Amino acid sequence: MVKNYDVVVIGAGPAGSTAAKLAAEAGYHTLLVDKARFPRHKTCASWINRLAFERFPDLEPHRAELVDSAFHGITFLDERLARQARWSERRPSGYLSLRSRFDNGLKDIAVSAGADFREGSGLAALSFENGGVTIRLENGDEFRGRTLIGADGAHSRVAYLSGLRRGWKANEYVLCANEDLPYSAEEIARRYSDRRPLLVALRFDGLVGYGWIFPKRDHLCVGLGGRLGPGERIQDPYRKFFHVCQERHLLPADLAPQKPYYDLDPAGAVNKGGPLVRGPVVLVGDAGGFVSGSTGEGIYPAMETALLAVELIDRGLRRGHLEEELARFQTLWRARLGGYLRDLPGGEHREQTVDRIGLIFRSRLVCGVAARAFLYGEPLTLATLARAVWS
Numbered sequence: 427m428v429k430n431y432d433v434v435v436i437g438a439g440p441a442g443s444t445a446a447k448l449a450a451e452a453g454y455h456t457l458l459v460d461k462a463r464f465p466r467h468k469t470c471a472s473w474i475n476r477l478a479f480e481r482f483p484d485l486e487p488h489r490a491e492l493v494d495s496a497f498h499g500i501t502f503l504d505e506r507l508a509r510q511a512r513w514s515e516r517r518p519s520g521y522l523s524l525r526s527r528f529d530n531g532l533k534d535i536a537v538s539a540g541a542d543f544r545e546g547s548g549l550a551a552l553s554f555e556n557g558g559v560t561i562r563l564e565n566g567d568e569f570r571g572r573t574l575i576g577a578d579g580a581h582s583r584v585a586y587l588s589g590l591r592r593g594w595k596a597n598e599y600v601l602c603a604n605e606d607l608p609y610s611a612e613e614i615a616r617r618y619s620d621r622r623p624l625l626v627a628l629r630f631d632g633l634v635g636y637g638w639i640f641p642k643r644d645h646l647c648v649g650l651g652g653r654l655g656p657g658e659r660i661q662d663p664y665r666k667f668f669h670v671c672q673e674r675h676l677l678p679a680d681l682a683p684q685k686p687y688y689d690l691d692p693a694g695a696v697n698k699g700g701p702l703v704r705g706p707v708v709l710v711g712d713a714g715g716f717v718s719g720s721t722g723e724g725i726y727p728a729m730e731t732a733l734l735a736v737e738l739i740d741r742g743l744r745r746g747h748l749e750e751e752l753a754r755f756q757t758l759w760r761a762r763l764g765g766y767l768r769d770l771p772g773g774e775h776r777e778q779t780v781d782r783i784g785l786i787f788r789s790r791l792v793c794g795v796a797a798r799a800f801l802y803g804e805p806l807t808l809a810t811l812a813r814a815v816w817s
């Protein structure tokens with residue numbers, strides 16, 4: 427028998443769990459579905475912008491369960507890891523976690539808010555019926571929603587089955603390697619300090635992207651991501667990055683790559699303008715390509731787009747104009763996140779970009795502006811310059 431809900435959410439990552447929590451709190455009978463059993467792995471460096479906690483203050487009491495350490499600012503490294511420029515902040519710039527932990531915590535919060543949670547069986551089929559959406563899971567269970575939120579990540583089945591998108595084009599994603607390597611908490615604190623920054627190697631070895639070391643509480647997260655040409659692999663540049671980091675004493679000599687995960691990140695994809703809404707179906711988070719074109723950051727944007735979708739659904743269901751309200755999502759996201767998710771200009775012109783990056787290592791002010799652009803998605807303007815001076 428088909429079970430009826432007001433709101434069905436596919437995917438219990440940051441986008442889906444945020445959407446399910448908000449919809450349940452607003453009084454809607456809400457179903458949250460994930461193909462994985464929780465806690466589950468997600469390939470991610472798991473830097474969570476402090477804007478996420480400022481925008482969703484209800485998360486603050488749960489912070490200790492969701493994240494493991496704060497970070498303060500950023501250290502930029504150049505493409506050979508030869509030069510460093512540090513920008514630090516007194517208060518936390520954001521938090522580091524393991525995604526298994528962060529996402530499990532957000533899912534629990536959604537369930538506490540009243541959402542039903544089904545795990546371990548993915549979306550298999552979707553059909554538009556009587557103004558709503560009927561879904562079938564791989565285990566055969568069927569549900570019907572008045573509306574459906576596709577929050578099932580970069581390889582979204584909702585996007586495919588609803589006819590919104592068949593796949594990403596080559597210029598709509600970056601390829602990444604990432605691993606969280608267990609390491610002594612005392613040694614991490616000694617080596618990177620208690621007020622540790624993110625370490626970011628812009629354009630490592632000429633890659634259109636960057637490498638990273640994120641010193642977490644008891645893990646060192648190492649990764650590399652960028653736009654690659656046809657047939658190019660991220661595996662080899664990643665191994666080289668790891669090796670050069672050790673040569674430059676940025677990583678401990680006794681650390682070795684274990685089992686890096688490889689995945690794509692739809693960085694800046696939403697800027698390319700594909701459809702995000704069809705009737706009662708909307709795509710949020712990675713499913714919609716809501717990832718910064720400059721940094722590949724997508725957790726905070728996933729949560730923000732979930733909030734926008736639920737606001738429109740709430741207004742639409744109350745007024746009886748769901749599809750008209752939801753259609754506004756296609757343009758309204760720009761007002762909230764358009765600047766944040768932009769692609770920084772010049773990425774594809776190597777010489778020009780490397781010259782510009784060189785300024786970060788020559789001027790503290792330029793370093794501050796670049797840091798704020800990276801960490802908070804701020805534009806390269808005088809206002810950002812002023813904030814870089816005062817923060």
Ligand SMILES: Cc1cc2nc3c(=O)[nH]c(=O)nc-3n(C[C@H](O)[C@H](O)[C@H](O)COP(=O)(O)OP(=O)(O)OC[C@H]3O[C@@H](n4cnc5c(N)ncnc54)[C@H](O)[C@@H]3O)c2cc1C
Pocket residue numbers: 436437438439440441442459460461462466468469470471472473474475547548549550577578579580581582583584602603604649651689690691710711712713716717722723724725726728
């Ligand atoms: C290597 C790498 C590093 C990154 N580092 C960062 C970072 O440090 N900070 C940051 O902010 N962002 C980072 N990102 C981006 C970030 O991981 C994503 O933007 C974020 O996870 C998006 O959240 P989401 O909820 O939209 O999707 P996801 O977190 O991918 O969640 C989607 C959920 O949907 C479920 N699902 C998938 N298919 C189905 C199906 N058919 N049926 C049911 N459920 C399904 C999955 O199991 C999953 O739980 C990184 C990405 C990569 C690849």
